[in-house]
Amino acid sequence: DETSGVATYLQLVQQVHQALRMGMLEPGDRLPTAQQVVAQLAINPNTVHKAYRELEREGLVRARPGLGTFVTRLPSGIDPAAQARFLAELAGWLRSARAAGLGPDDIEAIYRTAFRDCFAEGVA
Incomplete structure (x- = not known):
């Protein structure tokens, strides 16, 4: 997302973190090659290499030459x-909100308000 204000390599790092948290990636899984990422996202190869180096520095991945x-x-x-479990609960809540006639903007506003309030109160 070029408009996010977050460096592209950090967005890649964040996406890998999210995939790990959600079980989409697990230990032993191979990340796409830098060439594959470049072809899909049309970004500089050095950006992908920088993201992978950061993930390696964090100890989450390891490059194996070849x-x-x-x-x-x-x-x-x-x-x-x-x-x-929480993903399933949230998906159920979203389906209920849609069934109640709320649109994406309404749902996002409710979520953002609840999220902000929860963390402002120190609940989470």
Whole structure:
């Protein structure tokens, strides 16, 4: 997202973090090659390499020359079962909101307000 104000390499790092948290990537999985990412996103190869180096620095992935870059571990504190449960609950809430006639903008406003209020109160 060029308009986000977040450096592209950090967006890639964040996407890998999210995939790890949601169980879409697990230890042993191979990340797409830099060439594949470049072809799909039309970004500079150095940007992908920088993101992968950052993930390697964090100890989440390891490059194996000639083979690719592989996930070595999940970020600490990750409970995939709990996350899957909360994802299912949130998806149910979203379906209920849509069934009640709320549109995407309405739902997003409710979510953002609840999220902001929750973290402002120190609940989370």
